[in-house]
Amino acid sequence: MDFFIRIEKEREKLNKNENELLKYFIENAQDIKNMKIQDVAKKTFVSTAGIIRFCKKLGFNGYSELKNSLALTVKNQGEKGRVYTQSKTSSNIFNDIDKTKDMINDSIIDEITDLIHETERIDFYGEGSSRLVCMEMSRRFQLVGKQTYHYDDTSIMYLSASTLKEKDLVFAISMSGETSQIIRAVNIAKTKKATVVSLTSMSLNTLSNIADKSLFIYSTKYSINGINFISRIPAIILMEYVFNKYVEKYVG
Structure with missing residues (x-):
């Protein structure tokens, strides 16, 4: 294993x-x-x-x-870690999903759903393609009555982090765990005593080290026409799992 x-x-x-x-x-x-x-x-x-x-x-x-x-x-x-060609990307994505599923720790997921329930406000921080994960999950939680925010502008993200309060919750998403803008926003949030949940690829990284709770995924690099990509599909699936667990426990 x-x-x-x-x-x-x-x-x-x-x-x-x-x-x-x-x-x-x-x-x-x-x-x-x-x-x-x-x-x-x-x-x-x-x-x-x-x-x-x-x-x-x-x-x-x-x-x-x-x-x-x-x-x-x-x-x-x-x-x-070698960059794969387009012909192999589909099988790699399914392998990443399986490995991500194997890593799920339901006791940590349960703690996170409790944090979601107890908080009045949730901020989602992500850069690049991770913003799409933030946007979708912010929308999901809004549909079940949570006050949520996501940001396309990092300066607004920093400003929002500075207005957080104790027991407010941040989901910080970065595949590398080293995205400087996300780390800066999280550090601001921590000074306000907000609780931070990180979601990164499986590694020892800065973001997961400073977070209060850490979620990990597998996501393999691949290449299409010479452009490198890292799929956010495992991140979306894991966050949807968190959302469904929250709904089952507190909404359903």
Whole structure:
């Protein structure tokens, strides 16, 4: 099983120091596969016993199983990270949808639906094609009586973020998790004590790190006539799943 899928349902159990250890493993994945546990302990200033506890907390038998799983996933992602031609895009999209479905953590989805129910206002932040996801989901939640906003202009997005209040909710959507405009808007929202839910491709990224709740998808790059694309279909499907869960719990 893919390393990121395997750990997703366990990540919530990690404390701050363990999250830093996970960040080290992911950022140094290429080196980890050739490192002994003692080498990692020296680099991270974590005891070998602490590393083993960390591995088991993520559902692995020990250090060797974790590093082998991570190495295999990085190798596979390297192959998937190549830009595909048009003839392969349809199968890649369905594979991405299946992988996204496998990563769904219903306990986190349930927490997010509670946040939606408790808030008076929801802002949706997205740039480029992610704006389409924001537009559609804003419209959906408006239909069930929620006060929602999405923005085509980043300056208005920043202004809106500055008017948020405690318990207001932000959905921030960025495939890379590194879109500077979205990160800036989210940081403004955090200063107002708003709650932030991120939606990004599966990776260790800035946006998911600063969010209160994180949703992840798989989305493969592909190319048509020399132009690169990243599908937002898995993002739309995951957000629609959140919407349907909210409706079932609080509206239906």
